[in-house]
Amino acid sequence: MNASLPRMASRRSPGPEERGRAAEQTRERILAAAVREFGAKGYAGARTAGIAARAGVNQQLISYYFGGKQGLLDELRRRWQESQAGRVPEGASLAESVGAHLDATLDNPDWARLVVWQALGDCPFADAEDGRRQAESRRAELAAAVDNARRRQEDGELRAGLDPRFALLAAYAIVFAPITMPQFVRDILDGDPLSPEIRELLRTQLVALLTEDQGGPAR
Incomplete structure (x- = not known):
């Protein structure tokens, strides 16, 4: 059976x-x-x-x-740092650099929000030594970015009269605006903050702001 x-x-x-x-x-x-x-x-x-x-x-x-x-x-954190390495190609123009930063930020909104939380001091480090190393690395990275902005200004790519430090800060603020102030972006620009149309508008207008000579610094 x-x-x-x-x-x-x-x-x-x-x-x-x-x-x-x-x-x-x-x-x-x-x-x-x-x-x-x-x-x-x-x-x-x-x-x-x-x-x-x-x-x-x-x-x-x-x-x-x-x-x-x-x-x-x-x-x-480790993966974010790896992903940012080589994000902007060597010799990229200012417009290409702005576009690359916008793409890296708006293609990965959850990652970008995590960066914002960290900037607000919400994401602790494993220990004090790790926090010190990370802070030193961030300062060195930003100092190099300011030096790069100065070189662009000397080469005539960045508008004369702008403080390179302010130019860098303004660029960060606008690139992260769809993440940090989505309602403002939506209401002011009348569109989805993460849409390709808003991204292109931010790119072109930021480049224009940083590169077009308007008769020297504002009074």
């Missing part, structure tokens, strides 16, 4: 390579969910339960893979 019953197929256990791929996919889902959660709520407001729910995983996996919320934030 048993011989007439269909034979059940034996379940094959996944091999090491398959388990590795599954683990990596889980890690990536958790990181993607963390970007959204941190971007929406900041570090202080985010909860690992919320991140796990967004990722569709058991909350314990966050501790297993990243050691908790701080470990997630540290990994996201």
Whole structure:
């Protein structure tokens, strides 16, 4: 009688390579969910339960893979820095540089919101030494950006009369405006802050503001 019953197929256990791929996919889902959660709520407001729910995983996996919320934030910081390396090609014009910064910011609004939260002091560092290194790195990066603006001005690319430091600050403010002030951008420019049309308007007008000679500095 048993011989007439269909034979059940034996379940094959996944091999090491398959388990590795599954683990990596889980890690990536958790990181993607963390970007959204941190971007929406900041570090202080985010909860690992919320991140796990967004990722569709058991909350314990966050501790297993990243050691908790701080470990997630540290990994996201590392990835953001990697993604920004080489963002602007060597020898790029001012217009190309502005376009690259706009693309990097508005293509990744959750990442950009995380940067804003960090600028507001909401995203803590693993320890005081790490915070000091990050602060020194940021200051060095911004000092290099100011030097680059000065060189552009000496070459006649940046409008004469502008303080290069102010030019850089104005550029950051406008590039991040669709993230930091979406309602203002929507109401003033009458469009979706993240739309291609608004992005192009910001690019062309920012370049015009920084490059067109209007008779020297404003009085």
